[in-house]
Amino acid sequence: KAGVTQTPRYLIKTRGQQVTLSCSPISGHRSVSWYQQTPGQGLQFLFEYFSETQRNKGNFPGRFSGRQFSNSRSEMNVSTLELGDSALYLCASRGDSPIAKNIQYFGAGTRLSVL
Amino acid sequence: AQSVTQLGSHVSVSEGALVLLRCNYSSSVPPYLFWYVQYPNQGLQLLLKYTSAATLVKGINGFEAEFKKSETSFHLTKPSAHMSDAAEYFCAVSEPGNTPLVFGKGTRLSVIA
Numbered sequence: 001k002a003g004v005t006q007t008p009r010y011l012i013k014t015r016g017q018q019v020t021l022s023c024s025p026i027s028g029h030r031s032v033s034w035y036q037q038t039p040g041q042g043l044q045f046l047f048e049y050f051s052e053t054q055r056n057k058g059n060f061p062g063r064f065s066g067r068q069f070s071n072s073r074s075e076m077n078v079s080t081l082e083l084g085d086s087a088l089y090l091c092a093s094r095g096d097s098p099i100a101k102n103i104q105y106f107g108a109g110t111r112l113s114v115l
Numbered sequence: 116a117q118s119v120t121q122l123g124s125h126v127s128v129s130e131g132a133l134v135l136l137r138c139n140y141s142s143s144v145p146p147y148l149f150w151y152v153q154y155p156n157q158g159l160q161l162l163l164k165y166t167s168a169a170t171l172v173k174g175i176n177g178f179e180a181e182f183k184k185s186e187t188s189f190h191l192t193k194p195s196a197h198m199s200d201a202a203e204y205f206c207a208v209s210e211p212g213n214t215p216l217v218f219g220k221g222t223r224l225s226v227i228a
Contacts, residue, residue: 004158033215043205043218056215090158092216102147102166102209104216106159 002027004107006091012113018079021110025072025093031055032074033104034066037088046089049074050096078112086114117142117208121219129227134178134193136222138206141187148189149207149216150180159205165189167211176200201226 005024013019025032033056034046045058049068068074072093078085088111092104122137140146147166151159163174170182176199180191189206203223207216 006158031213035216042220043207043216045215045217048213048215050213055213058215092159096213102211102214102216103149103161103164105161106151108158111156 004091004093004105006089006107006110008110009108010111010113012115013081014115015081015083017081018077019081019112021076021089021091021112023074023076023091023093023107025074025091026105029093029095029105030072031094031096032068032072033092033094034074034076035090035092036060037090037109038086043090046076081114083114085112087112117146117210117217119206119208119217119219121204121206121222123222124220125223125225127225127227128196130198131195134191134196134200134224136191136204136206136224138180138189138191138219139187140189140206140208142208142210144210146208147211148180148182149209150174150178150189150191151205151207153203153205153221155202162191162204196224196226198226198228200224 007022031050033048048056052068063079066076088109090109092106094104118141120139150162165182173179206219
């Protein structure tokens with residue numbers, strides 16, 4: 001079974017631009033979560049999508065948004081980029097049966113650099 | 116609210132020595148607990164999980180962790196460190212149900228030859 005796939009792996013943008021990151025979950029997984037990892041703040045939860053609906057949301061500004069498609073692939077968008085948005089963005093997927101026990105599987109991440 | 120505290124941002128051990136990475140958690144309900152490992156320029160790989168079954172949990176690469184409710188701890192151990200264990204380790208907690216993971220700040224493990 002293929003794992004979680006994130007594209008692209010690296011991105012360089014300038015302040016004020018917007019960016020879109022993509023995530024394909026493990027086959028059969030309908031839940032996709034996004035996390036931001038920075039040296040200062042560590043790993044922070046952005047949001048989770050399940051069956052094309054946002055199910056949970058972290059404490060990030062509205063510049064951070066996401067969506068999920070019918071095939072469970074998810075995209076994350078950041079508008080009006082700031083220097084502080086430079087981070088590794090990780091996507092995770094999980095199964096939705098009780099036996100899945102909230103176990104999340106992560107992709108390799110997209111490293112975003114904002115200049 | 117849930118929280119995780121990992122004691123020691125950097126731990127250094129000799130090859131062949133015991134690895135002990137500490138994790139304490141806070142949760143208002145019986146938690147699910149996880150350890151993840153991150154190698155440079157990679158994502159997070161699940162090492163092991165506690166989901167209310169056996170309190171001593173065995174994971175991959177010879178790691179194990181013990182859930183101690185009275186101490187609210189979930190420390191990660193490995194009897195003998197290998198050079199390939201050098202990485203960053205994250206402890207995480209979640210509540211049963213569709214809740215996000217809450218991570219500790221991470222512990223960087225160095226292994227000295």
